[in-house]
Amino acid sequence: MAALPNPPKPTLSAIYAAYEAERGDGFRDHLGASLIGKSCERALWYDFRWATLQQFSGRILRLFETGNLEEARLVRNLRMTGATVLEVDPETGRQWRVEAHGGHFGGSLDAVAIGLREAPKTWHVVEFKTHSAKSFRDLGAKGVAVSKPQHWAQMQIYMHLTGLDRALYVAVCKDTDALHVERVHADRAAAERLLDRARRVIEAKRPPSRISEDPTWWECRFCDHRAVCHDGAAAESNCRTCLHSTALEGGWHCGRLDRMLDGAAQRAGCGKHLFVPDLVPGEVVDAGEDHVVYRMPDGTQWVNDARGGAPC
Ligand code: SF4
Numbered sequence: 148m149a150a151l152p153n154p155p156k157p158t159l160s161a162i163y164a165a166y167e168a169e170r171g172d173g174f175r176d177h178l179g180a181s182l183i184g185k186s187c188e189r190a191l192w193y194d195f196r197w198a199t200l201q202q203f204s205g206r207i208l209r210l211f212e213t214g215n216l217e218e219a220r221l222v223r224n225l226r227m228t229g230a231t232v233l234e235v236d237p238e239t240g241r242q243w244r245v246e247a248h249g250g251h252f253g254g255s256l257d258a259v260a261i262g263l264r265e266a267p268k269t270w271h272v273v274e275f276k277t278h279s280a281k282s283f284r285d286l287g288a289k290g291v292a293v294s295k296p297q298h299w300a301q302m303q304i305y306m307h308l309t310g311l312d313r314a315l316y317v318a319v320c321k322d323t324d325a326l327h328v329e330r331v332h333a334d335r336a337a338a339e340r341l342l343d344r345a346r347r348v349i350e351a352k353r354p355p356s357r358i359s360e361d362p363t364w365w366e367c368r369f370c371d372h373r374a375v376c377h378d379g380a381a382a383e384s385n386c387r388t389c390l391h392s393t394a395l396e397g398g399w400h401c402g403r404l405d406r407m408l409d410g411a412a413q414r415a416g417c418g419k420h421l422f423v424p425d426l427v428p429g430e431v432v433d434a435g436e437d438h439v440v441y442r443m444p445d446g447t448q449w450v451n452d453a454r455g456g457a458p459c
């Protein structure tokens with residue numbers, strides 16, 4: 148006998164659906180400091196260019212929220228030690244924020260703190276992270292720089308752009324609630340290299356080289372952009388994937404329509420959209436003002452045709 152389908156769970160489904168509806172498209176306006184330590188520069192370019200729509204289930208989005216909720220508790224834990232912890236800038240009432248490269252690169256600090264037992268007179272950038280049990284064990288054994296280089300890079304950027312030279316990394320194990328507390332020293336040279344990397348990504352008209360040409364390489368298997376990068380899947384259609392767009396100081400510019408583009412306009416794109424040629428898995432054989440002709444790997448031609456498209 149065929150197995151009976153699972154009974155519907157409307158309340159559970161509605162909770163997850165609400166998380167999914169709240170999230171929106173998930174595209175960030177800027178290249179995030181939390182990402183800049185990624186191993187693959189090409190993946191950063193795809194992030195910045197909104198090439199792939201990331202779709203997370205309601206359950207995963209709720210898990211992300213758990214990480215955010217943990218922050219308030221960790222602030223309270225640090226205060227229990229006598230430390231002064233500021234989650235927001237008292238002058239603005241908002242999260243501490245750092246920016247560079249005309250606003251195209253930046254991030255928000257979890258907090259800054261002074262009065263820590265290890266160095267009471269020194270202000271620290273504070274970064275909170277939650278870990279699985281396996282990741283937490285690795286962190287304890289190797290330290291954040293080796294175990295979580297992306298988190299280390301994020302703190303280096305925050306220290307560099309705030310002018311602070313110490314950070315406090317506070318990690319919690321999601322399985323046991325054990326804590327890991329580690330001080331990190333500023334490495335100015337590393338921060339400069341990371342800033343250079345961010346600039347390269349922002350200014351690049353074409354995607355940087357792949358970290359591996361083998362789609363089964365472990366970092367590619369876990370990459371959000373694998374389908375676009377290795378499998379010839381179509382990139383998202385928006386201004387960031389359009390060959391007419393350029394990131395300028397303070398915003399994005401459309402060369403076809405000669406106008407600046409706000410976030411909503413970038414998301415909407417327009418009928419004159421033409422893909423950055425590297426996002427099409429074919430060879431350019433002809434082009435005009437509003438079209439590009441590609442020879443595809445199977446020998447057929449594909450015309451990215453915006454001749455009848457309406458500008459926004
Ligand atoms: S699939 Fe691999 S090469 Fe492509 S962007 Fe991702 S990590 Fe980089």
Ligand code: SF4
Nearest residue numbers: 386389401417419420
């Ligand atoms: S041509 Fe249209 S899609 Fe392309 S950058 Fe300009 S407004 Fe955006």
